[in-house]
Amino acid sequence: MTLRAAALAGLGTGVRRPPLALLALALAAALVAAIPLVYLLVRVGTSAPAEIAAILSRPRIPQLLLNTGQLVVSVTAATLVIGVASAVLLVRARLRARGLWVVLAALPLAVPSYLAAFGWLAVYPAMQGFWGSFFLLTIVCTPYVTLPVAAALRGGTTGLDDVARTFGYGPWRAFWLGSWPQIRPAALAGSLLVALYVLSEFGAVALMRYPVLTTAIQQAYGSSFNRNYAAILAVVLVVLAILIMFGERSARGRARRESGAVSGAPQSRTVALGAWAIPGYLLLVAVPFCAVAVPLAALFSRLVQAETLRELDLLALGQAALNTVLLALIGALIAVLLALPIAVLAARYRGRLVRWIESVGHLSLGLPGIVVGLSLVFFSLSVAPGLYQTVFVLAFAYGVLFMPKAIGAIRSSVAQVPTSLEEVARTLGHSRWQAWWHVTARLARPGIAAGALLTAVAAMKELPATLLLRPTGTSTLATELWARTDVSAYGAAAPYAAALVLLAAVPAFLLSGVRRARLDEVPS
Amino acid sequence: MRVPLVIATGTAVLALALSGCATPATSTDQTAGSDGELTFYAGRDEALIAPLLEQFTEATGIEVNARYASSSELNALLLEEGENTPAEVFLSQDAGALGSLSNAGLLSTLPSDLAAVIPAGFTSEDGSWLGVTGRARVIAYDSQTVAKADVPTAIAELAKPEYSGKVAFAPSNASMQAFVTAMRVLDGEQAAEAWVKAVSENDPVLTQKNGETLDLVNSGTVPFGLINHYYWFEDAAELGQEAMRAQLAFLPGDAGGIVNVTGAGILAGAEGDADALAFLEYLVSEDAQRYFAEQTFEYPLLPGIDAPEGLPALHDLVNPRLDLSDLDSLAESQELLAKYGLL
Numbered sequence A: 001m002t003l004r005a006a007a008l009a010g011l012g013t014g015v016r017r018p019p020l021a022l023l024a025l026a027l028a029a030a031l032v033a034a035i036p037l038v039y040l041l042v043r044v045g046t047s048a049p050a051e052i053a054a055i056l057s058r059p060r061i062p063q064l065l066l067n068t069g070q071l072v073v074s075v076t077a078a079t080l081v082i083g084v085a086s087a088v089l090l091v092r093a094r095l096r097a098r099g100l101w102v103v104l105a106a107l108p109l110a111v112p113s114y115l116a117a118f119g120w121l122a123v124y125p126a127m128q129g130f131w132g133s134f135f136l137l138t139i140v141c142t143p144y145v146t147l148p149v150a151a152a153l154r155g156g157t158t159g160l161d162d163v164a165r166t167f168g169y170g171p172w173r174a175f176w177l178g179s180w181p182q183i184r185p186a187a188l189a190g191s192l193l194v195a196l197y198v199l200s201e202f203g204a205v206a207l208m209r210y211p212v213l214t215t216a217i218q219q220a221y222g223s224s225f226n227r228n229y230a231a232i233l234a235v236v237l238v239v240l241a242i243l244i245m246f247g248e249r250s251a252r253g254r255a256r257r258e259s260g261a262v263s264g265a266p267q268s269r270t271v272a273l274g275a276w277a278i279p280g281y282l283l284l285v286a287v288p289f290c291a292v293a294v295p296l297a298a299l300f301s302r303l304v305q306a307e308t309l310r311e312l313d314l315l316a317l318g319q320a321a322l323n324t325v326l327l328a329l330i331g332a333l334i335a336v337l338l339a340l341p342i343a344v345l346a347a348r349y350r351g352r353l354v355r356w357i358e359s360v361g362h363l364s365l366g367l368p369g370i371v372v373g374l375s376l377v378f379f380s381l382s383v384a385p386g387l388y389q390t391v392f393v394l395a396f397a398y399g400v401l402f403m404p405k406a407i408g409a410i411r412s413s414v415a416q417v418p419t420s421l422e423e424v425a426r427t428l429g430h431s432r433w434q435a436w437w438h439v440t441a442r443l444a445r446p447g448i449a450a451g452a453l454l455t456a457v458a459a460m461k462e463l464p465a466t467l468l469l470r471p472t473g474t475s476t477l478a479t480e481l482w483a484r485t486d487v488s489a490y491g492a493a494a495p496y497a498a499a500l501v502l503l504a505a506v507p508a509f510l511l512s513g514v515r516r517a518r519l520d521e522v523p524s
Numbered sequence B: 001m002r003v004p005l006v007i008a009t010g011t012a013v014l015a016l017a018l019s020g021c022a023t024p025a026t027s028t029d030q031t032a033g034s035d036g037e038l039t040f041y042a043g044r045d046e047a048l049i050a051p052l053l054e055q056f057t058e059a060t061g062i063e064v065n066a067r068y069a070s071s072s073e074l075n076a077l078l079l080e081e082g083e084n085t086p087a088e089v090f091l092s093q094d095a096g097a098l099g100s101l102s103n104a105g106l107l108s109t110l111p112s113d114l115a116a117v118i119p120a121g122f123t124s125e126d127g128s129w130l131g132v133t134g135r136a137r138v139i140a141y142d143s144q145t146v147a148k149a150d151v152p153t154a155i156a157e158l159a160k161p162e163y164s165g166k167v168a169f170a171p172s173n174a175s176m177q178a179f180v181t182a183m184r185v186l187d188g189e190q191a192a193e194a195w196v197k198a199v200s201e202n203d204p205v206l207t208q209k210n211g212e213t214l215d216l217v218n219s220g221t222v223p224f225g226l227i228n229h230y231y232w233f234e235d236a237a238e239l240g241q242e243a244m245r246a247q248l249a250f251l252p253g254d255a256g257g258i259v260n261v262t263g264a265g266i267l268a269g270a271e272g273d274a275d276a277l278a279f280l281e282y283l284v285s286e287d288a289q290r291y292f293a294e295q296t297f298e299y300p301l302l303p304g305i306d307a308p309e310g311l312p313a314l315h316d317l318v319n320p321r322l323d324l325s326d327l328d329s330l331a332e333s334q335e336l337l338a339k340y341g342l343l
Helices: A002-009 A020-033 A035-045 A049-056 A060-092 A098-110 A113-123 A129-155 A159-166 A171-178 A180-200 A203-207 A213-222 A227-261 A274-305 A314-348 A352-366 A369-383 A391-416 A419-427 A432-443 A445-461 A464-469 A477-485 A490-511 A514-521 B002-019 B046-060 B071-084 B095-103 B155-159 B174-187 B189-200 B210-218 B230-239 B274-283 B286-296 B324-328 B330-339
Strands: B037-042 B063-068 B089-092 B130-142 B167-169 B224-228 B246-250 B259-266
Touching: A020 A035, A020 A314, A020 A352, A020 A391, A035 A227, A035 A352, A035 A369, A049 A227, A060 A098, A060 A129, A060 A180, A060 A213, A060 A227, A060 A274, A098 A129, A098 A274, A098 A445, A098 A490, A113 A129, A113 A203, A113 A274, A113 A490, A129 A180, A129 A203, A129 A274, A129 A391, A129 A490, A159 A171, A171 A180, A180 A213, A180 A227, A180 A352, A180 A391, A203 A213, A213 A227, A213 A369, A213 B071, A227 A352, A227 A369, A227 B071, A274 A490, A314 A352, A314 A391, A314 A445, A314 A477, A314 A490, A352 A391, A369 A391, A369 A464, A369 B071, A391 A432, A391 A445, A391 A464, A419 A432, A432 A445, A445 A477, A445 A490, A464 A477, A464 B071, A477 A490, A477 B046, B037 B046, B037 B071, B037 B274, B046 B063, B046 B274, B046 B286, B071 B089, B071 B095, B089 B095, B089 B274, B095 B174, B095 B259, B130 B174, B130 B210, B130 B230, B130 B274, B130 B286, B155 B174, B155 B189, B155 B224, B167 B210, B174 B189, B174 B224, B174 B259, B174 B324, B174 B330, B189 B330, B210 B224, B210 B230, B210 B246, B224 B230, B230 B246, B230 B286, B259 B274, B274 B286
Parallel strands: B037 B063, B037 B089, B167 B224
Antiparallel strands: B089 B259, B130 B224, B130 B246, B130 B259
């Protein structure tokens, strides 16, 4: 009774203490997410301080840091601009065949960055360096901003823009004052995913021969077998990831207060594009064309040209596709279960501990797959050797790797459910859990589903951790693709590339929000 | 929410049933005898190794569970697994990975009669691993912009200013590092350091791996690339010989033209395992050695098997002043490359 009174008294102030059970679950999930970090600290701990100093003072380190930073900042900025512009076009502009454009905007999610790089290299072998990496990562990462911003716009209102216009502001200024505060949290969450993705990305930058920290880590495993060197570089990556997360959080904190005034039923006006039609459609077609059409077309033209066209083993292709789907589903389930307590905690409560838990939950996204993979080799052999090299550990790895993607989606959807609804359910005699289950979980279901889909699509494309952790003899589409691109057999790789993109396009399609967009158009 | 949960749990069960691999390999504690099963880590391409395994199973009845990844990833994996590894045999792209496992005490010593099948100089000195095939370092050049006569016959020349921005190589590649080691042994530490320094200041085109280096030469992006010889033949098989703009120059007697080997070892936990021994014997059998020569254009190491057509004879390339065991100081070569910003 006193607890409930205290909860009601603290209504809306954001200083309530989280329930212990939730805190315990979130802490447990954060501990799971911290496995790679613990592993790295164990590895680095075996190095002498002098060795660490010698490694950090290698002449190549400043260059690697600079390159990594440049790429993270530039790709994040570019995806933010292109993603927000695309989302505004998709939701606010009067488009022909809007559903098609909405799906196309999500499709690049289905393309692994290394596949995009292979395809573009087949067309332009000279493509390389910073600009090549910048281009490839921008086109494959843009949906991470477009999708959440489009969703926020759909749930938002143009009413505030109208108010601003009545005060005499121009349309751009009115958008900035009226709509931007509504989409800012979504844009920031998307940008965080992009920044961490770029930080940990290996495949495309390696093919572009742009030296960054991840390529140096892979090289360290590949050449010197010096695991300490690799671990020290990975710790540098962790530090960068933490800096990025602090940046996002301080920006988000301000955004939250600004958007506090938005209320009322979502209602959006669409505008005719007029003179902006051609550049508008060009923007919408450019990203999916570059990220999906060009790489696939290039690989298929190689398929036709290749002299040693190996017989396509349809059974093996089907088995790999099935494995890919099943592993991705289990991985998504684990990721969502891990992400839920952290996301709910972060959406509902504040404080140093909450911030800390949420940050740890995001860590693995800033680490290359090989580091997370090796940490789980280490972890499963020391904790559950019987499960080593089973689908459980691999799916668990997907869960650890991609739970940050689920955290963001679930957190924002839970945050949108007014706490007052839960409190009404409590006053009607429901327990805390019942209230949460019947009210919050139900209303936040789209966000939870989006988190699961984002995880599933990422798991389908994952390669380095899959290679290390898969059961011996089990293959996925990504590993089969890897086996065929390693010997320059682009032609033989094409069917696997197509199957992977096709499969990953299913969650991408569901994520695009095209079904919801259609529903919006039907007058209720 | 309830329905998706049921579906997901169902798929979890289904996945286990389908993959059929839920039980981890447990054969590591068997020190001798044959259980008719072999867990094999293959650091080479699946398309290359899988047919060989089929032949092996057909001939011996031993089932092979093969795990494919790059040699370096498997090496990192084996070091991480330590004594708990389910692997019994490891086949590596390069001798360096086997050396690092041997140094970590993770490889068993092979029976001396097996170790003696491959001539000294192409296999480990202490019997910790067995050489399987040989590959030569070569210069790949762009035949459309460089005349054959103008290709340097010594790699030292590529450090000259006239080659600025014209040479591609993969500094992290183990064969490349083995070449740097050979240069240190053959030409002396000072000469090697001077070469690395000059090349690093010569605007080199750095790649991740040999195949990429060859692609750059073949597309006319870079006139010279330092690679292993068989990459050219693999590309030629994929694209057709006439499509090969890049051509190869062998460098007999030069540090830049040394011969490296691939090899296989038995993990310490599987010491004396009959299946593992049978597999290693098979790798150096006439059938397997011919298969490697025909499929990968590498040099067979078993005496009496002919080298692939169109290649200089192996003994012409082997440097009498260099022993394979001289190349184990890989760490110093890496330090040297790191010192000049190449690693």
